[in-house]
Amino acid sequence: MASNELFRKTLIQVRELLKHNKISPEDLLTVCQHRMRETSALNYFTNAVEKHDPLINSKIDLPLKGIPFSVKDNFYTEDMPTTCASLMLENHIPEFNATVVEKLHAYGGSMMGKDNMDEFAMGSGGCESQFGPVRNPWNYSELEVEGNDDFYVAGGSSGGSAAAVAAGATFFSIGSDTGGSVRVPAAFCGVVGLKPTYGALSRHGLVPLCNSLDVPGIFTRSVADSAFVFNILKGRDVNDPTTIKQQIPNSRVKPEEDVKGMVIGIPKEHYIDGTHPDIRAAWDKAIQQFSDGGATVIEVSLPNQEYVQPCYRVLCCSDVASNMAKFDGVEFGHRAREGDFTEELYTVSRDYGFNEKVKRRITAGNFFLLEENYERFFGKALSLRRMIRGDYANVFGANSAAPSSGTPPCDVLLTPTTSVTSPLHSRFTTMSDLGDGHEEDHHDLAGMPEMDYHVTGINIAGVPAISVPVGLSKNQYGHDMPIGLHLVAWEQQENKLFRAAKFLEQESNFQTWAENN
Amino acid sequence: MNRWFPLIGLEIHAQLNTKSKLFSNASKKFMATPNSCVARFDASMPGTLPILNRKAVELAVATSYALNCQVALKSSFDRKHYFYADMPQGYQITQQRAPLAKHGFVDYLSESSKMKRVHIHQVQLEQDSGKSLHDEKEGLSLIDLNRAGVGLVEIVTSPDIRSSSDACSFVKEVMKILQYIGSCTCKMEEGEFRVDANVSVSADISVMGTRTEIKNINRFKGIKQAIDYEITRQIKILQEGGKVVNETRGLTNSGETVSMREKESAYDYRFMPDGNLPYLILHTNESIGKAQHKNAINVDEIRSNLPTLPSEYRRRLQNEYPFEKDIIDFMLENKMAEYYLALVAHRPQVDRMLTFDYIRVHLLPYLERKELSFDECPLKSNDLGDLMYMTHSYQIDGSICNKVYQEALDTNKSPVQIIKENGWYKISDETMLSSWLDQVLDEVKQQSPDLLVFPPKRRKLETAVKKLTSHVIGRIAIISDGKAHAKLMRMIVKKRLDMLIDEQREEQKSSGASS
Secondary structure, three states: OOHHHHHHOOHHHHHHHHHOOOOOHHHHHHHHHHHHHHOHHHOOEEEEOOOOOHHHHOOOOOOOOOOEEEEEOOEOOOOOOOOOOOHHHOOOOOOOOOHHHHHHHHOOOEEEEEEOOOHHHOOOOOOOOOOOOOEOOOOHHHHHHOOOOOOEEOOOOOHHHHHHHHHOOOOEEEEEEOOOOOHHHHHHHOOEEEEOOOOOOOOOOEOOOOOOOOEEEEEEOOHHHHHHHHHHHOOOOOOOOOOOOOOOOOOOOOOOOOOOOOEEEEEHHHOOOOOOHHHHHHHHHHHHHHHHOOOEEEEEOOHHHHHHHHHHHHHHHHHHHHHHHHOOOOOOOOOOOOOOOHHHHHHHHHHHHOOHHHHHHHHHHHHHHOOOOOHHHHHHHHHHHHHHHHHHHHHOOOOOOOOOOOOOOOOEEEEEOOOOOOOEHHHHHHHHHOOOOOHHHHHHHHOOHHHHOOOHHHHHHOOOEEEEEEEEEEOOOOOEEEEEEEEEOOOOOHHHHHHHHHHHHHHHOOOOHHHHO | OOOOEEEEEEEEEEEOOOOEOOOOOOEOOOOOOOOOOOOOOOOOOOOOOOOOOHHHHHHHHHHHHHOOOEEOOEEOOEEEEOOOOOOOOOEEEEOOOOOOEEEEEEEEEOOOOOEEEEEEEEEEEEEOOOEEEEEOOOOEEEEEOOOOOOEEEEEEEOOOEOOHHHHHHHHHHHHHHHHHHOOOOOOHHHOOEEEEEEEEEEOOOOOOOOOEEEEEEOOHHHHHHHHHHHHHHHHHHHHOOOOOOOEEEEEOOOOOEEEEEEOOOOOOOOOEEOOOOOOEEOEOOOOHHHOOOOOOOEHHHHHHOOOOOHHHHHHHHHHHOOOOHHHHHHHHHOOOHHHHHHHHHHOOOOOHHHHHHHHHHHHHHHHHHHOOOHHHOOOOHHHHHHHHHHHHOOOOOHHHHHHHHHHHHHHOOOHHHHHHHHOOOOEOOHHHHHHHHHHHHHHHHHHOHHHHOOOOOHHHHHHHHHHHHHHHHHHHHHHOOOOEOHHHHHHHHHHHHHHHHHHHHHHHHHHHHHO
């Protein structure tokens, strides 16, 4: 195989080639750098790495030796800007690496760049960045040929991470998932997106959005790659008191997986109006495939699903209000001209440094936390959170207190990742503006159900989920866009997730964008 | 004229005596170079997470038990939001909704020696803030984060205190408790111990008046000043028909309180649980086996290992001897009770006051100079007890006592050994001493009887007695080979000579009468 086509391969495949000295780390680096130049219009990096780690030439055999990767720009990288795609941190260069970055370096990985994202990880399109929007590689050149300056959105907030892997610029990337920020862009860009169990991966060095929901996520072009990177990154970190204390078993993905004996739950609340018929059909097809493969498919119920969005908005905005308080221009963040009073310095710095969306969430969060509002909003959200988590515990048979419902406990749940495929940027901006003037505020706080209905409850429950690309949907412009299906397991049962995901992958035989472009 | 009833509640902030901060491994040093003790977390570097200091929790649990509180096996941390330049996170981590401990009390001795009780509402762990320094000349504000994130226990009392002097006695007792268990060194001059006082007055003892809060009292005298000033100020306002405003006040250097801000317009702190900190779960003897990690803290163990508290020492000292309150306070403040009680237990015959004085005058300054505690004292309580006993029972001369004491400190030899080696034992048997005196007086009678004639005039008599005494003592020293206990001998000689003088006077009187 021509080495200039290495970017079409998966991480596991190039690792084999490296191991047998068929290729060298330098080959990989060259191919990916070339690929980066070719696809630079997609705007998936905020900053690219110029100098590469000498470790790639070391003799030691490291699991990720010479494998190019990228990291979302809200993970701390030593001596490299970490901007969160915000003016607030435009010149911010950390002096240490986030734990996940440190691990990837230690295992020999080769960092290519920092992934573009929605400012401070707030957004679902990958469009709200001070570096400009991320563009989805799917049909990008087709639109260009048609003389259209429109493009498909990569999804958010980890849009750059998804696009970089989809484009073949890196073999895997690290994003962060608070309410679907890994799985939505993975579905839109046709790659595998893993959101691990809360606490399975360290958050140390991840600029927080919502502390109790954030988890680093993994983008890859195959399920086996996802499990491989997950095994490397998981585990207790002394710098993060919320990481899981017990040892998490390694996940192994066989070359061929079967699902005999597995119980697949289909939550009935996830059949919703507005789901694209192709996505509905892909879901039905997968159900059939699981059934044919020897799994038991049952309908289950997550009765509190309707409260997921309100609960998420209150928890998330409140944490945003609190976490963003440190960006006051004194110790941290953009500092405006010296104000005459400290209060003035805060106001001017924060007004300049944050975008509208961030400001709206800060304002909403502070409102929820007012003493007179706390019980009505935050207190309620905490109760809802327990109820939503309880739903998942019930269907996975993890609630020892609950009476047996007669249905067997599920191993995994299966739903679509999103109800629509990636919209055009022009369409996405009207979707989020909705054209109703001040409704914009309302809409941001209510979320975008087409995108986050299926995915956000998983963060609230703290359980792992994975989005797997299974097929394409032809939209009204005649463009094929990828469809992602969403698998969910109980906490620390990523191994079940990978087994079902691998099965889905082999049944659907999906081709990533990089494989054909 | 109305009588006014003041009511006082206190909030005490005590820095925990740990090597590092509450949530970071930065060290905690007073007067270190500005910003030299700052971990990334203390500077609120985004993405850094709080790691709870185990030692701080242990000390706070010990403090809670020492204050007779109920310790919660599950407590949690909250964020208290406000923008302040020396608080880099934009919030303080504290324990508002589920504090570490509640419902305690402290018994203390008031100035009038009455036992009184203050209830402890709650005890919570929290972060200290940094410090802002304002350079007026340059128009600069400088920030020192060395103190930011240092662990504090906040002790909140119920409003049980009725006077400034009681407040001071109570605070002194709390300081002693914290010092005894080692949770805080309580040096107010170094900012380790700070007090907020909530003060109100009311004409009706059963009704609480509008209160003001005097924040951040950082010198001991300030407690009394602030409360007294505030009581007087509030009474004056009420007498003139005015209303006390619920507000936060500060204490000036001259001991007056000044308004800082009104509570009505005060900040809403928007408390919320800190999502980065898991519940603080503590264990008991029963549950410790099930704890998931080796760092689990067993509160039963902490409680059973609590050192003896000052109140217990006070009780034992009072049983020992009717000391005055001041002396007991002195012993407790200087942490000498344990040593003292061990000494008198070893040698119950020693003179209580003389022994206390000896420790106060000699040993305490020595330990202070060497920066040693009584525990670390090279002269063990038993040894000093032996020395005191031998001195008080005239087995050695008083002048020798200091010599032995000094040598014992210098050489690590026991006083008994030193006295033995130097042959400093004295004879204190009164029969023996008296027989030597008899012998010498017989000598005098025969060899120079004029010495035994006592002139009637006072001045002449004194001279004669002095001369005779020194002659007698000198002779006894020779006869006894220096073994007679000097002080005791002198007393016996004096008694005998007084008797002789009296006898002579009687004889002169009766012979004068008969002639």
